Amino acid sequence: MICQNDNHLTQLVNKAKTLTKNGKVADYIPALAEANKADLSIAIYSVEGACLKAGEVQTTFTLQSISKVLSLALVLMDHGQEYVFNRVGMEPTGDPFNSIAKLETIKPSKPLNPMINAGALAVTNMIKGKTKDEKIERLLAFIQTLTNNSSVSVCERVARSEFNHAWLNRSMCYFLKEHGIIEGDVEALMEVYTKQCAIEMNCYDLAKIGAVLALNGVHPDTKEQVIPERIARLCKTFMVTCGMYNASGEFAIKVGIPAKSGVAGGILAIVPNKYGIGVYGPALDERGNSIAGCKLLEMISEEHSLSIF
Structure with a gap:
């Protein structure tokens, strides 16, 4: 098991936490501005079912762009x-996650990948469902299956805050x-998308989702194939190439594992x-990634030679 025990993992968390003072919470979404930028937590869930934890592990947070991987699946x-x-x-793309520039310059005018906002909006528009409520309920039920936790839910306060400020x-x-990339009512799509981004969980739930993908779609608890193997592999590939916004190449070099x-x-x-x-870790760097979280993963990867490259 990585890090042998929780105490060693706590030491690494405390070391990485010193970087939080250099980051900034995402205040362009008012509800996210309330986060304590000094927080840092981690859960590591092995495919055999053991779990190491350190930091404020029970603190819940919204998935935001992490949800893009799950809606894609x-x-x-x-x-x-x-x-x-x-x-x-x-x-x-090499561009910020919320950039619109490439849409105007490429032909055909479709988003370059599902991990940028334009691509994620197109993907969310494809979720099956007769109504916006049915669509978000299907996605939420899928994520509850991945976490094996029926209490995972949408944070309505964050969703409303995002919906009211999502002009770009x-x-x-x-x-x-x-x-012709998306169809239907834009406001209905925005409601589904902002609720998707506002699905809330803690590090332990998130780690369990990671374990499902680590096993190519097999749930470590139930042994059920909840995501087809080929789709799980596709999602991991997008995480390597596009998962850390326009810092994905740097993350691949420094950490070397799929991440979103x-x-x-x-x-x-x-x-x-x-x-x-x-x-x-809600303190972000200039590209929108957790500044201490990235450092923590870098230290763990280096210590245990986790890079897939």
């Missing part, structure tokens, strides 16, 4: 690869609608066939 299960990737590309995302939706971050401070990381890792 669901939509691929709903529609298959050809349908999805006709509407969303597979290439890294709305503009992306209208651009995508103009080019969110602006609430969460990081979902995976050591294939071994561990799922959930990290929470």
Whole structure:
């Protein structure tokens, strides 16, 4: 097991936590500005079911962009690869996650990948359901299955805060609608998307999701194949190439494992066939990644030679 025991893991958390003073919480979403930027926690869930924890592990946070991996998995299960990737590309952008620039310069005008906001909006638009409520309920039920925790839910306060300030995302939706990438009512899509981003859990739940992906879609608790193996592999590949915003290349060099971050401070990381890792540290660097969380993963990866490369 990584780090042998909780005490050693706590030492690493305390060492990485000194960086939180250099970060900044995501205050452009008012509800996220309330986070304690000094928080840092981690859970490491082995595919055999053992778990190491350190820091404020019971503190809950919203998934934000981490949810993009999970909505992608669901939509691929709903529609298959050809349908999805006709509407969303597979290439890294090198641009900030909320950039709209590439949509105007590439032909056809479809998002370059599902991990940027434009791509994630297109993916969320593909979730099956007759109503917006049915769509978010299906995604939430899927995530509850992944965590094996029926109490995982949407933080309505964060969702409403995001919905009321999502002007750039709305503009992306209208651009995508103009080019036939998305269909239906934009405000309904924004409600599903903001609730998707506001799904709330703690590090332990997040680590368990990581363990499912580490086992190529098999749940470590139930032994059920909850995500088809090919789709789990696809999701992990996107995490390596695009998962840490426009710092994905640097993260691949320094840490070397599939990971997806969110602006609430969460990081979902995976050591294939071994561990799922959930990290929470709301102090962000300039590219929107948890500044102490990235350092913590870097230290653990270096100490235990976790890089897949």
